[in-house]
Amino acid sequence: MAQMxxxxxxxDGLRVEMRRDERVFVxxxxxxxxxxxxxxxxxFQEEFGPWRVLDSPLAETAILGACTGAxxxxxxxxxxxxxxxxxxxxxxxxxxxAAKQRFRAGTPVPIVVRLPSGGGFSGGPFHSQNPExxxxxxxxxxxxCPATPEDAKGLLISSIEDPNPVLFFEHKHLYRRIKxxxxxxxxxxxLGKARIHREGDEISVITWGAMVYTADEAAKELExxxxxxxxxxxxxxxxxxxxxxxxxxxxxxxxxxxxxxTRTGGFGAEIAATIxxxxxxxxxxxxxxxxxxxxxxxxxxVLEKAYIPQVEDVVAGLKALAEY
Amino acid sequence: xxxxxxxxxxxxxxxxxxxxxREDLLGIYRNLLVTRGIEERGHILYKQGxxxxxxxxxxxxxxxxxGVATAMGSEDVGTPLHRDMGVHVTRGxxxxxxxxxxxxxxxxxxxxxxxxxxxxxxxxxxxxMVSHLPAMLPVAVGCALAFRIRQERRVAVGWFxxxxxxxxxxHEAMNLAxxxxxxxxxxxxxxxxxxxxxxxxxxxxxxxxxxxxAYGFDGVVVDGTDVLAVYREAKMAIEKARxxxxxxxxELQTLRMEGHAVHDDAFYVPKELFEEWAKRDPLxxxxxxxxxNAELRDDEEEETAARVKKILNDALARADxxxxxxxxxxxxxxxxxxxxxxxxxxx
Numbered sequence: 001m002a003q004m005x006x007x008x009x010x011x012d013g014l015r016v017e018m019r020r021d022e023r024v025f026v027x028x029x030x031x032x033x034x035x036x037x038x039x040x041x042x043x044f045q046e047e048f049g050p051w052r053v054l055d056s057p058l059a060e061t062a063i064l065g066a067c068t069g070a071x072x073x074x075x076x077x078x079x080x081x082x083x084x085x086x087x088x089x090x091x092x093x094x095x096x097x098a099a100k101q102r103f104r105a106g107t108p109v110p111i112v113v114r115l116p117s118g119g120g121f122s123g124g125p126f127h128s129q130n131p132e133x134x135x136x137x138x139x140x141x142x143x144x145c146p147a148t149p150e151d152a153k154g155l156l157i158s159s160i161e162d163p164n165p166v167l168f169f170e171h172k173h174l175y176r177r178i179k180x181x182x183x184x185x186x187x188x189x190x191l192g193k194a195r196i197h198r199e200g201d202e203i204s205v206i207t208w209g210a211m212v213y214t215a216d217e218a219a220k221e222l223e224x225x226x227x228x229x230x231x232x233x234x235x236x237x238x239x240x241x242x243x244x245x246x247x248x249x250x251x252x253x254x255x256x257x258x259x260x261x262t263r264t265g266g267f268g269a270e271i272a273a274t275i276x277x278x279x280x281x282x283x284x285x286x287x288x289x290x291x292x293x294x295x296x297x298x299x300x301x302v303l304e305k306a307y308i309p310q311v312e313d314v315v316a317g318l319k320a321l322a323e324y
Numbered sequence: 325x326x327x328x329x330x331x332x333x334x335x336x337x338x339x340x341x342x343x344x345x346r347e348d349l350l351g352i353y354r355n356l357l358v359t360r361g362i363e364e365r366g367h368i369l370y371k372q373g374x375x376x377x378x379x380x381x382x383x384x385x386x387x388x389x390x391g392v393a394t395a396m397g398s399e400d401v402g403t404p405l406h407r408d409m410g411v412h413v414t415r416g417x418x419x420x421x422x423x424x425x426x427x428x429x430x431x432x433x434x435x436x437x438x439x440x441x442x443x444x445x446x447x448x449x450x451x452x453m454v455s456h457l458p459a460m461l462p463v464a465v466g467c468a469l470a471f472r473i474r475q476e477r478r479v480a481v482g483w484f485x486x487x488x489x490x491x492x493x494x495h496e497a498m499n500l501a502x503x504x505x506x507x508x509x510x511x512x513x514x515x516x517x518x519x520x521x522x523x524x525x526x527x528x529x530x531x532x533x534x535x536x537x538a539y540g541f542d543g544v545v546v547d548g549t550d551v552l553a554v555y556r557e558a559k560m561a562i563e564k565a566r567x568x569x570x571x572x573x574x575e576l577q578t579l580r581m582e583g584h585a586v587h588d589d590a591f592y593v594p595k596e597l598f599e600e601w602a603k604r605d606p607l608x609x610x611x612x613x614x615x616x617n618a619e620l621r622d623d624e625e626e627e628t629a630a631r632v633k634k635i636l637n638d639a640l641a642r643a644d645x646x647x648x649x650x651x652x653x654x655x656x657x658x659x660x661x662x663x664x665x666x667x668x669x670x671x
Contacts (some may be wrong), residue, residue: 051473052473054469056500057496057499059496059499059500059501060501061462061492061493061496061497062465062499063499064462065459065461065465065466065493065496066462066466066468066469066500067464068462068463068466068482069451069463069464069465069467069468069469069470070464070466070469070473072451072463072466072467073467073470073471074444074468074470075473075474077466082654089490090492092456093459093462093617094457094465095457096455096456097454097456097460097463100454101452102657102658102659102660102664103658104434104437104442105433105437105438105440105443105444105446105648106433106434106657106664107444107451107452108660108665110663112659139658140658140659142659147595161661163661163662163665195612200609218579280569290455
């Protein structure tokens with residue numbers, strides 16, 4: 001075991017897989033000589049050479065389309081979008097080609113798209129988004145949103161192994177802030193299995209990504225008032241672990257769905273609807289949602305703080321549920 | 325690197341130099357007839373109400389499609405489009421499976437999941453197109469990238485139309501291929517009409533192939549109704565790519581001899597243009613060439629026609645026996661399983 005940041009764990013997972021499987025290659029803007037905008041692939045080109053760590057032109061369609069073609073030819077491409085926001089430029093290739101090729105034509109497209117996502121440091125409207133719900137809505141795609149270094153590595157390796165197009169949302173605010181014990185060996189964490197981040201039996205918080213830590217701080221506040229909050233870290237939004245969510249809801253009977261993406265049509269809405277359909281009789285309070293308001297991500301710190309759900313927002317939500 | 329306008333193919337000797345013997349020529353002739361026959365029979369099926377959705381043909385493009393496909397090696401791959409039935413036929417897709425595809429049956433290459441020419445047999449090195457054009461160009465470039473990374477002597481062929489060339493995918497694909505000198509050949513089926521939009525509203529230069537210079541590779545303009553000229557130019561481009569010489573942009577000039585799809589009577593295409601290009605019908609042109617240069621005999625012609633007719637009749641009958649897909653299987657294959665990776669490409 002070694003202490004690794006979330007970023008180092010991603011890097012380590014990718015390196016382990018590239019050493020093990022020569023079909024795996026990396027392509028993206030500035031991923032080679034520069035090591036990627038966030039340095040996830042620093043030193044990779046020296047180790048794996050320029051044809052397995054490819055600096056691409058500034059062209060997301062070319063990157064994702066080429067990954068699709070290479071994957072159909074038996075490679076295991078890992079693309080990096082410099083920021084998750086830029087995936088909009090390659091939307092067509094993921095949604096139109098990669099997501100539907102297995103269903104239509106019987107051809108699997110095993111690609112991973114790494115997506116530095118999320119806000120919290122004044123990235124503004126185009127360097128801060130969490131677009132996972134847009135893609136979770138597309139049949140054929142998988143969406144992975146790790147919260148811990150250990151999961152980041154294990155889920156990345158599972159994503160590369162997976163025979164489908166997988167979107168791997170790496171929260172930028174966790175990159176260097178979050179550290180943890182990570183095995184230096186190769187291991188996998190299965191897609192579609194949630195993790196109980198914190199055990200409790202009074203209110204269940206369903207969340208993922210950086211919001212796991214926001215929820216954790218809020219839960220500590222509630223603990224001072226003798227309210228035991230459980231935190232379910234979904235780990236993957238598609239597929240998502242309905243059983244784990246429903247089990248936690250049944251245990252706690254009150255539930256808060258929390259995410260950093262905007263509220264309307266956010267993935268929390270799907271979770272809330274499922275809880276209403278499947279566990280209505282087990283609820284002692286209406287399902288509560290906390291998410292970003294329906295607004296682009298703003299730049300000024302004071303505005304961004306008003307946009308991203310804060311610990312105090314979650315504390316207030318949990319208190320309201322506790323008192324219901 | 326100015327664009328080059330390809331010369332027509334002349335004598336049988338010239339053809340032999342390009343690697344085709346008389347048997348090959350008769351094979352090309354048969355593939356042209358089967359291609360047109362499939363689309364003509366398909367049109368009848370459509371009128372009989374046996375084909376759901378719409379129906380597209382590549383009438384006028386048969387020579388372009390068969391010519392390029394004949395030049396491809398067995399390990400090469402490609403992304404043929406809705407005017408390129410001749411590619412599927414030449415690569416060996418059985419006609420009955422194409423009729424089954426048209427009719428949305430279980431034995432069509434997409435098992436009723438997708439319609440018309442949105443199909444491909446991966447075992448024959450083809451990748452199924454999507455409606456969004458030219459989305460398959462970056463995919464073809466990705467195939468070429470895989471070949472380059474693995475240092476295989478294989479080539480990818482990416483098809484697009486002159487209309488779709490206006491979209492950014494074409495630029496991004498050609499730029500990446502040019503930068504990395506990838507083994508890919510870009511084939512533009514320039515049939516002059518993007519639905520109802522003529523070329524002067526689609527691109528502002530004389531030849532679409534002029535663009536190749538901007539990406540650092542050669543552009544060639546070819547008469548797409550001359551199957552042998554198409555073959556020769558495609559062969560040169562493919563072999564150049566195979567030898568590490570990088571991409572080529574082939575612009576194959578034809579006229580779309582029917583509407584965009586069956587619902588469209590193409591009223592916007594001047595009648596004189598149809599009359600002019602009807603004289604350059606790729607099948608008639610090649611048949612005449614065979615008679616004049618390769619001593620195609622009446623009995624050979626009759627025998628070929630009879631053989632093609634039987635192929636098509638048998639195919640229709642067999643396709644008609646193919647079951648409809650079972651709605652209980654609807655969700656099969658939305659997500660791939662590890663077993664799905666057991667394909668020729670992933671082995």
